[in-house]
Amino acid sequence: MEVSRGKPIWALGLMSGTSMDGVDAAMVLTDGETISEFGAGGEYPHETIAATQQVMRRPLDYRNPKTQELAAEFAEAEYEVEDSHARAVVSLLGISPNTPEVIGFHGQTVFHAPEEGWTWQIGSGERLARSLNRPVVWDFRTADMEAGGEGAPLAPFFHFALAKRINATEPVAFLNIGGVANVTWVDPTKGAPEEEGALLAFDTGPGNALINDWMVRHDREPLDRDGAEAAKGHVDDMALHSNATRAFLARIPPKSLDRNEFAMVLDRMTDLSLPDGAATLTALTAECVAEALKHMPSAPSRWLICGGGCKNPVMMRMMADRLNAPVDPVEAVGFDGDMLEAQAFAYLAVRSLRGLPLSAPGTTNCREPVSGGQLAIP
Numbered sequence: 001m002e003v004s005r006g007k008p009i010w011a012l013g014l015m016s017g018t019s020m021d022g023v024d025a026a027m028v029l030t031d032g033e034t035i036s037e038f039g040a041g042g043e044y045p046h047e048t049i050a051a052t053q054q055v056m057r058r059p060l061d062y063r064n065p066k067t068q069e070l071a072a073e074f075a076e077a078e079y080e081v082e083d084s085h086a087r088a089v090v091s092l093l094g095i096s097p098n099t100p101e102v103i104g105f106h107g108q109t110v111f112h113a114p115e116e117g118w119t120w121q122i123g124s125g126e127r128l129a130r131s132l133n134r135p136v137v138w139d140f141r142t143a144d145m146e147a148g149g150e151g152a153p154l155a156p157f158f159h160f161a162l163a164k165r166i167n168a169t170e171p172v173a174f175l176n177i178g179g180v181a182n183v184t185w186v187d188p189t190k191g192a193p194e195e196e197g198a199l200l201a202f203d204t205g206p207g208n209a210l211i212n213d214w215m216v217r218h219d220r221e222p223l224d225r226d227g228a229e230a231a232k233g234h235v236d237d238m239a240l241h242s243n244a245t246r247a248f249l250a251r252i253p254p255k256s257l258d259r260n261e262f263a264m265v266l267d268r269m270t271d272l273s274l275p276d277g278a279a280t281l282t283a284l285t286a287e288c289v290a291e292a293l294k295h296m297p298s299a300p301s302r303w304l305i306c307g308g309g310c311k312n313p314v315m316m317r318m319m320a321d322r323l324n325a326p327v328d329p330v331e332a333v334g335f336d337g338d339m340l341e342a343q344a345f346a347y348l349a350v351r352s353l354r355g356l357p358l359s360a361p362g363t364t365n366c367r368e369p370v371s372g373g374q375l376a377i378p
Contacts, residue, residue, distance in 0.1 A: 001102065001135055001353050001375065008036040012092065012100035013346030014085050016108050017178045022046050023088035026342035027096055032350035033192075035161050040096035041339035044088040046080075074122065081108045081123040086131045103128070104349030104373075105138040106154075112258045114150035129376035137349035139374040144359045149366030152182075152256040156201035156363040157351065158344035159184040160193035166333045173300035174330070176341065177309025179259040181207035181285060184363075185296045194357040194369035200296060201363040202253030205245050205288030208308045209259050211281045214266060218274045227314030230282040233275030239268060240280050240287070249291045254365040285309065286318035293323070303327045306337035349373065 008031045015024045023046070027039025085105060093099070105128055107121030125138025141151035159174040168188040175183045182203045190198035212222045215229070224230055243265050248257070265284070269277050293299060302325055309315045310329045320327040330337045348358050352373030360369040 001377075005033070005354070006031055008034075009101045009350060010039065010098045011102050011104060011346035011349050012089060013104040013342040013344060013349065014088060015106050015341040015345055016046075016081070016084070017341070023084050024339060024342035025088040025092040026336075026339040026346060027092070027098055027100060028343050028346040028350075029098070030161075030347050030350050032347065032354045032356050033161070035165050035347065038336070038339075038343065039098050040092060041336060041342065042088070042092050042095070043338060044084075044091055046084045077108075077110075078122045078124065082128050082131065085123065085128060089132055089134075100134065100346075102349050102353060103132065103134055103136045104140075104345035104347075104352075105136050106140060106345050107138060109259075112152065112256065114145070114152070114256050117145055119145060119151040125374060125376040129378040133378045135378070136376045137352045137373040138376060140345070140348060140352075140358065140372055143370055143372030144364050144366050147366040147368065147370040149359055149364030149370070150254060150256040151364065153184070153201050153203065153363065154348060154358060155182075155341060155344040156184040156186075156199045157193040157358060157360075158340075158347045159201075160186055160188075160190075160199060161347065162335065163188040168301075170301035171296075171298055173296075173303045175204075175289060175303055175305050175307075177207040177285065177305065177307040177315070178341075179207055179209035179212070180257045180261075181205060181289060181307075181309065182256075183289070183292055185300060187297075194360045197297070197362070199360065199362045200253060202255045202292070202295070203257040204292040205248060205257070206262050206265070206281070206285050208285075208312075210262060210265055210284070211278060213263070214269075214274075214277050214281055217266065220274070223308065224278045224282070224312065227278075227282065227312040229275045229278035230312070230314040231275075231279075233273065233277070233279030235283045236269075236272055236276055236280045239272060239277075240283055242268065243284060245284070245288060249288060253295050254361075254363055256364075279314070282312065282315050283318055285315060286322055289319055290322035300325055304330045304333060304335075306330045306335075306340045310337050 026041035029037040107123035129136040357369035
């Protein structure tokens with residue numbers, strides 16, 4: 001496939017995050033540089049993803065996915081991932097007036113260890129392309145890691161296009177609070193995202209993962225819905241500041257994390273009540289975001305928030321208390337925070353088709369701007 005510069009095409013992006021609650025699917029009209037239009041989008045719960053959730057919740061002491069005893073388990077999980085994504089595409093196409101020329105498929109991350117040069121997303125783009133009879137761009141991370149990068153985050157180039165779309169004239173930060181929180185600092189005065197100084201992106205630390213796991217430990221649903229428990233609790237300053245994040249916060253970005261990197265933090269909070277633990281973990285996410293300011297070239301004029309954390313008013317308030325700038329959901333500037341990551345992979349799929357960079361030294365620490373993704377033709 002070829003995409004000419006300046007000729008936008010419809011692309012469909014797919015994303016299933018570490019919460020594994022479902023697949024986000026969204027349409028974007030783009031030439032891989034500018035965003036011409038946003039199309040239909042939807043969230044599609046997994047009908048069954050038991051095998052994959054079992055894999056995700058195991059202690060991550062397996063470092064070789066090819067071991068005999070795990071082969072059957074991972075094969076089942078991979079098929080579940082592909083089936084869930086295929087159903088999401090079919091459902092979205094049923095309500096979309098536009099037809100995508102390409103699909104961007106991230107797969108399901110089960111392990112991310114950039115310090116070991118290894119990232120692992122299950123789900124085959126080849127099988128998905130055959131199932132849907134449509135071209136699929138997938139395996140977005142490998143090329144970056146082969147170029148010395150951390151393979152994540154991948155949304156910053158999309159964030160650059162978003163900053164241009166809202167005609168930003170001063171640095172702005174896009175903060176995605178999923179299982180892990182990651183930030184993109186954007187200088188919208190630069191001409192292209194791969195230009196030196198245009199972007200700085202990195203994981204700030206825990207997002208919702210620790211809070212979700214804390215709730216599960218107390219036999220609740222795996223999230224603090226609307227920050228209800230945190231709102232009833234009090235932050236335990238000793239538990240907050242005797243956590244395991246300090247070494248990571250001091251590292252110079254770019255840098256990225258696995259979802260379970262700080263699981264040991266929960267073991268240090270066993271004496272806290274459910275509400276106090278929720279409040280303390282929510283404050284930990286906010287403090288890690290505030291610490292990120294130390295690494296930025298200049299303070300953002302505005303923070304635009306997406307991901308599940310955006311729906312937690314306690315977390316939003318804690319960040320606003322710590323950041324000397326407006327803190328708003330991305331909806332405040334006309335974007336759909338629920339669809340942003342899926343839209344990013346639609347955008348990146350088109351960039352991949354054009355051979356444009358998907359990452360740069362300032363986003364993943366790769367040696368030079370690098371394209372990526374594999375194209376599967378049905």
